[in-house]
Amino acid sequence: MTAPIDEEITFRKLAVLLAFMETGNLSRAAERLDTSAVSVHRALHSLEAGLRCTLFRHEGRNLLPTPAAQVLADAAQQVLKGMAEGIRATREAAGYGADRIRLGSLFSLTSRTVPTLVVGLKQRKPALQTELVLGSNADLLQKLRDGAIDAAFMGLPASAPDLEVEPLFEDVLCFAAPSTSPYARMAEVDLGACAEERFVSLSEGFITSSGFVEAFRAAGFQPNVVMQTGDIFSLMNLVHGGVGYTLLPSRVRRALPAGVELIPLTERYRLRQTIAMHFLRTRERDPNLLTLLAVCRSAKAQLV
Template sequence: MLDRIDEEITFRKLEILLAFMESGNLARAAERLGVSAVSVHRALRSLEAGTRCSLFRLEGRNLQPTEAAHALADVAREVLQAMSHGIRATREIAGYAADRIRIGSLYSLTSVTVPALIMGLRLRKPDIQTELVLGSNHDLLRKLREGALDAAVMGFPEGASDVECQLLFEDDIFFAAPAGSPYAGQAEIDLSACVDERFVSLNEGYVTRDRFVDAFRVAGFEPNVVMTTNDIFSLMNLVGGGIGCTLLPGRIRGVLPRTVCLLPLQPRYQMRQKIGVMFLRTRERDPNLLSLLAACRSHAAELKG
């Protein structure tokens, strides 16, 4: 069993000891550490109390280290270096300030938003490696909390007090129908008139599915969903193939097949999504995440401009 170390001996006091030994006097050690000479003197005397031996002798007005002080300084240097390496390894395992970052994303954000954020991040940290993980809002939030992701680009989660959210943009929800359908010529869609229509949708856990449910709740009926999928691009193709209509976010307009048209909903059915970058509040000082946030703010400013 290891001997117990006196509580007077701390890492900070060992750092002060090394600063004193390397600088040669109290004043220079204090200047180097940004503290007062009195604080340095107090820490050195405290180490004597903790080791229960004399570490210094007084020569005139100066403290001179004894052989015991040199021995403790040698050990302190090894201990502090080992702890520094240990903390660095711990942070890398946890993804903090590592040379890679794991970013989660909704499928619908991979065509424009995610590439823009990754490019912005690499401008700030050129050597960083990026791993992209796709999934639903529910899956991404779970992986974020489990530590499998460092950040996620997704819809704002409700009631997630442990998550920090940086807004990128707000997105309107539209009615999506086959280009040749009777809906294609309408200025806006009244969902209550679509009771007999067939619909396709995303599975549960996606923010677009949540807004789909909310809109039909306002319409006052349960839609006839004939097929579901986990991929918004497959969802668009199902609509284009005539399988059914759906509700889609406006951000996919740039990758929409020609066989699909997006139509505004009547005001009472209109829904919005808040899209942003999410990360755990406990990671708010992570240098990689701070760089990602900077890229996020730049992209948001470009969108507004």
């Protein structure tokens, strides 16, 4: 078992020791450390107290290191170097100030929002490598809290006091139908009149699937869901193939396959989503996340 280290022995005092050994003078060591000679002398004396042995001897007004001081200085150099490397590796493992950033996103944001923000990030930090992880709202929230991603573009979770949130834009759910469907010619769709229709939906955990459930709860009936899928692009293709109708956010309009229409729901069933950039509050000073935050704020007008 490693012997306990006296609380008088600190990294700061070891740094003072090294400065003194390298300069050989209290005043010059104090100047290098931007402190006073008295503080340097006090730190060296407290190291002796913590070690319970003599490190220096006086010759007139000069303070001279003993062989013991040199042994401690050699060890201190290795300790401080190792700790500096450990801090760097720890910060990199946490994503803080690293040369890469891991971004999480909903599938539906990859056609416009994510490319716009990644381009903006690259313009500000060309050397920063970007990794994209796709998933549902629930998946991204868990990955964010586990440290698997650094930031997430997703819908607002119900309660997340541990997250910093930067809203990007507000979206609305629409009724999705093939262009050959009678619904495609309507100005609005009354969801309450669709009880006999077949539907397809996203699996649980997506912000859009939560809106789907909420809309039909307001309509007062359980929809006949004939198939579920794990990504929104497959969902669009199911609608295109006539498997069933669904509800889609208006942000996917540019990515819709030819032959699929988005029709507004009547006001009673019209649900809105807020899409935002999220990151852990414990990372609020991370330089990469601060840059991403600035990009998000400046790019909002392009995301609507």
